[in-house]
Amino acid sequence: MAPDAAQLARGQQIYARCAGCHAIEGHRTGPQHCGLFGRRAGTAPGFVGYSPAMKASGIVWDERTLQRFLMDPPATVPGTSMGYTGVKDDGERAALIAWLRQATRPGSACTPR
Secondary structure, three states: OHHHHHHHHHHHHHHHHOOOOOOOOOOOOOOOOOOOOOOOOOOOOOOOOHHHHOOOOHHHHHHHHHHHHHHHHHHHOOOOOOOOEEEEHHHHHHHHHHHHHHOOOOOOOOOOO
């Protein structure tokens, strides 16, 4: 089922927690999210700050892997350099992932680099 406008708006609000380190386009302390879905973890072109653990994780980002990682990043990838402890609420995580999917979809304003 497609996300509704309220869920997408909530996801965008939740993304503000991520925006201290990430952006849809352009690397910050963390890698950009443009091109996230279908990308292997630790491989965003031009981002050099990945931990060895993230590079070796074997994760390919999709809804399932994002659900698991965003619930508890340090438990999912021990040794990750991401300091955020996670989005514990299931509804918030679902809204965030729905918004990320929308914001980074083909045809959106983002351009993977």
